[in-house]
Amino acid sequence: MTAPGAPVSGTRTEHAPRPQVPTRLLVHALVREDGTVDAGELYSVAGLLGMSDQQVRLCVKRLVADGRFTQDGRGRRAVLRAVADPAGALVPDAAYVRHAYRQDAGHSPWDGVWHLFAFAIPESRRTTRDALRDTLLHLGAAPLQGGLYVTANPVTDIVESHARHLGALDSLTFLTSTDLRIGTLTEPAALAAVLWPLKDIAARYERLTAFARHCLTELSAPEGADGAGGVAAGRLAMAVELAAEFTTAMEPDPLLPPELLPQPWPGARARRLTADCWQRLRRTGTDGPEGLRLFRFYGDTLGDLRENS
Template sequence: MLVHALVRTDGTVDAGELYTVAGLLGMTDQQVRLCVGRLVAEGRFRQDGRGRRAVLRAVSDATSGALAPDAEHIRHAYRQDDGLAPWDGTWHLFAFAVPEARRTVRDALRETLLHLGAAPVQGGLYVAANPIADLVEARARSLDALDSVTFLTSTDLRLGDLTEPARLAARIWPLDAVAARHERLAAFAEACAESIDGSALSGAERLTLAVELAAGFSDAMTPDPLLPPELLPPHWPGRRARRLTRACWAALSALPPEPGAPASPPRLFQLYDDAFAVPEETGPAGPA
């Protein structure tokens, strides 16, 4: 993950920079060597030179790996934060029954639904608060499993005696765990902003903060179903965490380049700059 995060726009990774940032993150040189060796053996990178003087060259698109932002997911979150994606009161339900012989297809459907913010209600039945049917249908078609999926919507979902939407959401989704991730992200983003304001950072220190901030943001956002504000508890920490993260990232991006720094910046900065540049648009939209 760290190697991918340091890939520059020209497709290279400076090994000296990699070892320095890894050290600041608490990794040993041996861990870095093993990681690089694995990536080279898998054919993802080509290594020119040895040790800290080496240059890694991406063989394929190695754009930031697990830290690469899902731009549409992020933009939808900020639309919700800005009140541009109100809930229309509709629940979106999906049921599927795939035979054991096609277990990989069944698992792929389940992972797609979870990735899109749906949650299981009972065996084979999932519910989402956002309009994701088109995305689910596209995935089911690609898996040749559309005939196995049932799509329906409802405005009167009930679980036992529960009918109030916010209470249903609290029952269906693990909101306490998601909130805790956002709280950790907010705390780190605040500390990151103080580090930027209070000291002159080296290039390696800036990269380290960027990698940590991107990792924290991904850790908080990936499991977040992006429920509409109407379904969330009061004072939901996600909005504050996203605001602080965007401000901290803008401050990192605005720092002048260090003398002698490579002309080609890490792709990670470009990707997050684009993702945080939320377009001003109106109308309903769901996460991608």
């Protein structure tokens, strides 16, 4: 291991954060635009992420058995082919990400309206009830009390579409308000602090910030003497970890309007640094001649938004 701070590809300083990347997500992350995964590249990147060859082999075997991939060849010379696009595991919804960056740039100010949803679905339809609740939580709504949820974002059309699909639209009540009160709390930022776990959300963004800064330091350093192949594998490992850390921070975030958040909010800083990282990674040519679907999403979405902000 090179001494901490030495600029070589595929390594990191002793105290740099290490995002946890499940092996299955690594396979998904290395799917190229033609739907293939090069096993040699997979094993090389996995090694840099601390995964054993046996761990990779077992994961590939499970993915093939599950019908998610087919495999031509064996070992490092094999080629995996995705049966369906699996990139979603490391790719948040593009519209969701764009909205986050629009908020950061001040292009989506809050109109002061709270959006409330209430439903009462009997135990005999528990699956439908749970699915509707999960939809609301996924969209960033917070529970006020049993069957009543609130969000500051205008997601009514999305909720209605899901409720209609579930056959639960008749059980759902829609309401908007500009004077939400919980007990004696009426100030919007104070309400947000009670309704959403802002400290936990901020902590995930602080971790993303630390890792993004580390990536920028490595990307600014000389490439070292590992050769082009070692540099490429190291950059891919970095890209996969960055994508995993970004998703870990973004997925639980309700994307509350900045008016409801403590300032400065670490999410905005973390997203800015992440976009800077992807711009640097794109300039290294890490995505290879065929390109990775992962890079298409993160490089295009984050890079373009950063350039236009």
